[in-house]
Every structure is written in C-alpha cells, then in structure tokens.
Amino acid sequence: MDHVGALGVFVQAADARSFTVAGNQLGISSSAVGKAITRLEERLGTRLFHRSTRAITLTAEGSLFLERCRRILGEIEAAEVELAQSSGAPRGNLRVSLPIVNALMMPTINAFMRAYPAVLKWQGKVVGAVYCALGVRLALERR
Numbered sequence: 001m002d003h004v005g006a007l008g009v010f011v012q013a014a015d016a017r018s019f020t021v022a023g024n025q026l027g028i029s030s031s032a033v034g035k036a037i038t039r040l041e042e043r044l045g046t047r048l049f050h051r052s053t054r055a056i057t058l059t060a061e062g063s064l065f066l067e068r069c070r071r072i073l074g075e076i077e078a079a080e081v082e083l084a085q086s087s088g089a090p091r092g093n094l095r096v097s098l099p100i101v102n103a104l105m106m107p108t109i110n111a112f113m114r115a116y117p118a119v120l121k122w123q124g125k126v127v128g129a130v131y132c133a134l135g136v137r138l139a140l141e142r143r
Contacts, residue, residue, distance in 0.1 A: 007069045009036040
C-alpha cells in the first residue's frame with residue numbers, strides 16, 4: 001500500500017474507531033487495515049492507536065496526525081477535482097458492481113462507453129465509490 005493509501009486507511013479507521021468497520025467501508029479485511037496501521041506506525045516511529053479487544057482510540061500523537069492527514073487528503077481531493085473539471089470528459093477505468101449484470105443496465109453501460117471512449121474498460125468488481133440506487137456501485141478511477 002502506498003503512503004497516501006495508508007493515510008486514507010488511518011483516517012477511515014480513526015473515524016470508524018474500528019479496524020473491522022474501516023475494512024468493511026474500504027472493501028478490505030480488518031487484518032489488512034491492522035497491518036497497514038502497524039506499518040504506518042513503524043514508519044513514523046510512534047503509536048497512533050491504543051488498542052483493546054473491543055475498541056481502538058487515538059493516542060495524542062494519533063490525534064495530531066489525524067488532523068494533518070485530513071488536510072493532506074483534502075488537498076489531494078481538491079487537486080483531483082480541479083483537474084477533473086478542467087479536462088471535461090471522464091477518463092480512466094470504470095468499475096461497476098451489480099447484483100447481476102442484466103438487460104436493464106447493459107444498454108446504459110454500453111452507451112456510457114460509446115459516449116466516453118477515454119474510459120478504458122469496465123470491470124465487475126466491488127470498489128469504494130459513488131453509490132446509486134438498486135444496489136449498484138459505480139466508480140471512475142482517474143488515470
């Protein structure tokens with residue numbers, strides 16, 4: 001996991017106050033969350049969470065780091081939005097998660113792909129993303 005990704009995992013875990021809930025929200029296991037946090041703590045040389053069998057709470061250092069991470073991630077998001085708005089048409093990988101790919105959705109997906117040829121492909125995978133009705137989950141990953 002890259003450094004920015006680890007910061008996102010840290011913020012999600014801090015907000016959820018649970019590695020399990022954070023993992024569910026991110027679409028990864030609680031073990032992967034715990035390992036990402038442990039690697040981050042080792043890299044920083046400090047504990048970010050007090051851990052017990054029932055809960056996690058931020059240390060004083062973790063609270064300070066959380067504030068900084070929120071600002072960093074906010075700046076990254078603002079930069080991505082700014083660039084996305086300047087480029088006009090969407091591009092990247094389209095990921096779609098459906099209970100079943102059925103005749104109702106395929107014409108919409110095909111029309112989208114024709115309208116935006118810079119979108120490389122669509123994949124039937126679960127990703128953290130924008131939520132739509134009827135159990136459909138869509139995300140456009142920018143290139």
